[in-house]
Amino acid sequence: MSASPVPAPAPARAMGRRLDPTDQVAALLLAMGKPAAGRLIKYFEPDELKRITRSASQLGAVSPEQLDTVVEHFAEEFKAGNSLVGTANEVEKLLTGLLPADQIADILSEVRGNATRSVWERLGTVQESVLASYLVKEHPQTAALILSKVKPATAAKVMGHLPAPTRNTVMRRMLSFKPIVDEVLQSIEKTLHEDFMINGVRNSGADTHAKMADIINKMERHQMDDVLTSLGESRPKSVEILKGLLFTFDDIVKLAPRARTTLFDAVPNDRLVLALKGTDAEFRGTVLSALSARVRRMVEHELNGGEPAAQRDVMEARRSITDTAMEMASRGEIEINPGGEDEALIR
Numbered sequence: 364m365s366a367s368p369v370p371a372p373a374p375a376r377a378m379g380r381r382l383d384p385t386d387q388v389a390a391l392l393l394a395m396g397k398p399a400a401g402r403l404i405k406y407f408e409p410d411e412l413k414r415i416t417r418s419a420s421q422l423g424a425v426s427p428e429q430l431d432t433v434v435e436h437f438a439e440e441f442k443a444g445n446s447l448v449g450t451a452n453e454v455e456k457l458l459t460g461l462l463p464a465d466q467i468a469d470i471l472s473e474v475r476g477n478a479t480r481s482v483w484e485r486l487g488t489v490q491e492s493v494l495a496s497y498l499v500k501e502h503p504q505t506a507a508l509i510l511s512k513v514k515p516a517t518a519a520k521v522m523g524h525l526p527a528p529t530r531n532t533v534m535r536r537m538l539s540f541k542p543i544v545d546e547v548l549q550s551i552e553k554t555l556h557e558d559f560m561i562n563g564v565r566n567s568g569a570d571t572h573a574k575m576a577d578i579i580n581k582m583e584r585h586q587m588d589d590v591l592t593s594l595g596e597s598r599p600k601s602v603e604i605l606k607g608l609l610f611t612f613d614d615i616v617k618l619a620p621r622a623r624t625t626l627f628d629a630v631p632n633d634r635l636v637l638a639l640k641g642t643d644a645e646f647r648g649t650v651l652s653a654l655s656a657r658v659r660r661m662v663e664h665e666l667n668g669g670e671p672a673a674q675r676d677v678m679e680a681r682r683s684i685t686d687t688a689m690e691m692a693s694r695g696e697i698e699i700n701p702g703g704e705d706e707a708l709i710r
Contacts (some may be wrong), residue, residue: 507533635662
């Protein structure tokens with residue numbers, strides 16, 4: 364069998380010289396190979412592809428040392444911080460060297476305008492109780508400005524979650540606004556973007572904090588406390604938002620009487636009996652007061668004469684009831700934890 368012909372060496376233009384940003388992108392794409400590079404190429408604009416293609420065709424040989432340096436450079440960029448923060452300034456840095464300066468300026472002028480609108484539009488998708496928990500910790504003037512920028516329907520719902528004194532103060536300040544300095548407004552927009560968009564209160568339409576709260580709700584009480592304490596050391600704002608979303612079996616006594624009645628109408632009696640085992644007299648009395656006379660007598664009879672239940676079964680029954688409460692709240696049938704939330708907001 365004859366040996367395959369050895370391909371001629373490529374021009375050595377890249378050897379021993381510094382690769383500019385376009386060359387580095389071209390080198391990485393070539394090193395990735397067609398399958399991986401193909402998944403990235405579709406995200407480039409035509410003009411960018413022309414520049415990268417021109418660079419790749421003239422790149423020549425890139426030494427292993429040079430390629431290692433490029434890869435390490437990109438790896439270090441990702442390792443340098445705790446998180447990746449996308450901002451217009453970062454995009455500007457990324458595009459510099461890949462596109463002409465005037466084209467970068469045109470792109471960023473549009474992007475920055477859209478980003479500003481996006482903050483207020485996307486803020487309207489944040490759960491009202493979460494936004495209220497956030498605003499009550501801000502200065503009333505800041506809260507008033509934020510609520511004046513979102514849609515009136517959103518502002519009205521958020522107002523309903525604020526404690527009355529805070530709500531009245533914010534309303535008064537909204538009526539006496541003075542012109543807002545651009546720098547102040549930009550600072551608030553930047554903070555909101557970081558707190559809600561980057562930290563993931565909403566991520567692709569999914570409420571990250573709500574998901575976390577759902578997970579934490581299903582933990583044992585001591586595990587829940589440990590998690591919140593740990594998160595509080597690094598993400599105190601997130602913990603405050605989570606506390607506004609959490610709802611445990613103990614929080615049932617904080618429900619409005621009508622909400623408790625609505626909830627227990629949807630809970631099977633045997634599950635309620637199991638969940639109430641081991642509770643103190645005051646808690647049990649609050650729950651029983653939400654039941655009809657007939658159901659109350661039956662539940663009391665079962666509690667007084669029933670046998671002890673396994674702790675695992677009791678906890679499972681309690682989790683089932685809290686899950687039912689949160690599902691009903693998501694459908695707007697009841698409002699969960701209004702008292703507890705107000706207390707958290709006042710703090």
